[in-house]
Amino acid sequence: MTQTLARHRGLVSFGRRLALGLTLVSAVSLPSASAAESVALSVDASRKGAKIDRNLFGQFAEHLGQGVYEGVWVGPGSAIPNTRGIRNDVVAALKALKVPNVRWPGGCFADEYHWRKGIGRQRAVTLNPNWGGVTESNAFGTHEFMDFMDQIGSEAYVSVNVGSGTPQEAAEWLEYLTAAQPTTLAKERSANGHPAPYKIAYLGIGNESWDCGGNMTPEYYLSQLKAYSRFVRNFNPAQQPEPQRMLKIAVGPGGDGSRWTEWTDTVMKAWQGRSWSWDFDGLSMHSYTVVRWPPSYKSTGFGEAEYAQILKSTLEMDRLVATHSAIMDKYDPQKKVALVVDEWGGWYAPLPGTNPGFLAQQNSLRDAVLAALNLNIFARHAERVRMANIAQMVNVLQAMILTDKEKLVLTPTYHVFRMYVPFQDASFVPVSLDAGTYTQGDITLPRVDAIAARDKAGKLWLAVTNLDPNRSVAVEATLAGIRAKSAAGETLTAPNVDSVNSFDTPSAVAPKAIVAKVQGATLSLTLEPKSVTVISVEQ
Numbered sequence: 001m002t003q004t005l006a007r008h009r010g011l012v013s014f015g016r017r018l019a020l021g022l023t024l025v026s027a028v029s030l031p032s033a034s035a036a037e038s039v040a041l042s043v044d045a046s047r048k049g050a051k052i053d054r055n056l057f058g059q060f061a062e063h064l065g066q067g068v069y070e071g072v073w074v075g076p077g078s079a080i081p082n083t084r085g086i087r088n089d090v091v092a093a094l095k096a097l098k099v100p101n102v103r104w105p106g107g108c109f110a111d112e113y114h115w116r117k118g119i120g121r122q123r124a125v126t127l128n129p130n131w132g133g134v135t136e137s138n139a140f141g142t143h144e145f146m147d148f149m150d151q152i153g154s155e156a157y158v159s160v161n162v163g164s165g166t167p168q169e170a171a172e173w174l175e176y177l178t179a180a181q182p183t184t185l186a187k188e189r190s191a192n193g194h195p196a197p198y199k200i201a202y203l204g205i206g207n208e209s210w211d212c213g214g215n216m217t218p219e220y221y222l223s224q225l226k227a228y229s230r231f232v233r234n235f236n237p238a239q240q241p242e243p244q245r246m247l248k249i250a251v252g253p254g255g256d257g258s259r260w261t262e263w264t265d266t267v268m269k270a271w272q273g274r275s276w277s278w279d280f281d282g283l284s285m286h287s288y289t290v291v292r293w294p295p296s297y298k299s300t301g302f303g304e305a306e307y308a309q310i311l312k313s314t315l316e317m318d319r320l321v322a323t324h325s326a327i328m329d330k331y332d333p334q335k336k337v338a339l340v341v342d343e344w345g346g347w348y349a350p351l352p353g354t355n356p357g358f359l360a361q362q363n364s365l366r367d368a369v370l371a372a373l374n375l376n377i378f379a380r381h382a383e384r385v386r387m388a389n390i391a392q393m394v395n396v397l398q399a400m401i402l403t404d405k406e407k408l409v410l411t412p413t414y415h416v417f418r419m420y421v422p423f424q425d426a427s428f429v430p431v432s433l434d435a436g437t438y439t440q441g442d443i444t445l446p447r448v449d450a451i452a453a454r455d456k457a458g459k460l461w462l463a464v465t466n467l468d469p470n471r472s473v474a475v476e477a478t479l480a481g482i483r484a485k486s487a488a489g490e491t492l493t494a495p496n497v498d499s500v501n502s503f504d505t506p507s508a509v510a511p512k513a514i515v516a517k518v519q520g521a522t523l524s525l526t527l528e529p530k531s532v533t534v535i536s537v538e539q
């Protein structure tokens with residue numbers, strides 16, 4: 001035991017020395033790094049795989065806590081700079097992420113949302129019983145959401161109300177949104193300021209219908225799904241031909257027990273036997289990194305044990321995706337139906353002093369690592385997983401952005417999403433890797449995780465995460481299929497696993513430049529402990 005601790009301490013100080021010496025330019029290969037401190041990786045850039053769909057980098061904005069109100073919407077009369085009520089600072093930050101789609105209005109909220117209350121001059125004030133029991137002003141409704149999509153340059157992923165709504169209500173919403181002909185609803189949309197039909201790229205048919213969405217059995221949900229799929233039409237003429245068609249997403253599993261595998265099996269079996277009159281294009285899956293329920297892990301002020309436990313739990317995403325993909329393969333070997341992980345992320349204890357129904361939490365370096373690991377898992381399953389939405393975009397759960405009145409801070413997770421932008425719509429390139437191990441107590445994890453991809457211009461990108469919070473890693477990457485000249489990018493780390501960006505120290509966790517050494521076909525790079533690194537290779 002003493003020996004183990006002593007060895008461990010020795011490695012920590014070695015890692016720290018490396019981190020201190022090589023923070024800005026990590027081009028130096030480690031002179032005498034032992035096998036334990038180096039990782040060999042090989043990439044054959046000529047082996048292009050599936051497209052890493054840009055929709056894997058989707059966001060989720062629910063009417064929950066300060067996710068929409070305050071986080072996005074401040075109203076046109078606010079002193080906070082805004083465009084038609086939508087915060088300019090939030091829009092600018094999100095534009096840099098090239099957000100491909102935003103899921104709205106929920107979540108559990110969606111199954112109690114009645115769209116007519118969110119249009120026109122007089123908005124009904126309702127309640128939000130799911131999330132803190134607060135009042136819902138309905139000030140942010142259909143037109144405001146679509147304006148927000150325009151401002152950030154993103155696609156709308158609208159979830160319709162199956163739990164307490166009707167196919168007719170949802171069908172009328174879609175007619176209101178998309179009809180080009182002068183129907184009464186289209187004229188009402190025009191009178192409310194938008195004569196042209198809106199583009200609705202994705203339609204979610206219910207949310208967690210097995211739970212907050214109505215506690216339905218898979219069979220009951222299927223009967224609802226068929227009716228909604230049949231009657232909720234998109235009339236926008238520009239969306240009639242492929243590939244512009246609106247894609248419909250059915251409720252899928254929320255875990256990996258038999259309850260969830262049966263759900264996937266039942267819904268996919270029905271899909272295989274579908275008729276001309278109903279169909280869907282995606283099956284939703286929700287999976288949070290929470291470890292135990294109710295969420296009790298702290299989002300800041302934790303140590304290495306919690307860090308390792310959360311990462312162990314988040315890596316379960318791979319098995320979950322594989323389990324449900326295998327069931328989908330049985331009924332859909334051609335992978336026509338996408339697995340849509342439209343709620344994922346770390347879910348921790350509410351911040352002390354906040355309304356527990358607001359799901360407010362901080363966002364640490366641990367979450368940056370968590371985000372990278374999940375994005376890597378999705379990329380490795382890119383043939384089946386073609387859309388994902390982190391929960392949630394602003395001020396709620398694993399957010400990109402935190403706001404406090406006029407102040408805004410970008411979280412470590414935001415930085416990972418920004419660093420991963422080049423992977424949007426890039427082609428997956430397989431990486432062979434001897435990952436090594438990182439052990440904390442009785443938890444052993446891979447020490448390093450990596451993905452690679454080629455963008456549309458053919459440039460090779462590598463994303464490499466060092467999970468080990470104590471030791472640097474010397475990566476020696478063998479590159480085949482390209483003639484590499486140089487490589488550079490960004491790395492994200494911080495002094496502690498629970499380092500956060502606060503309103504007082506907004507740049508405590510911020511990416512910095514990194515350069516790799518390229519010699520012949522070998523790329524050498526030193527990864528700092530607990531870091532996420534993205535580099536591109538110049539040819």
Ligand code: AHR
Pocket residue numbers: 062106107108109207208212343391392397
């Ligand atoms: O993201 C918070 C909630 O988690 C969503 O409303 C619900 O779908 C899930 O249970």
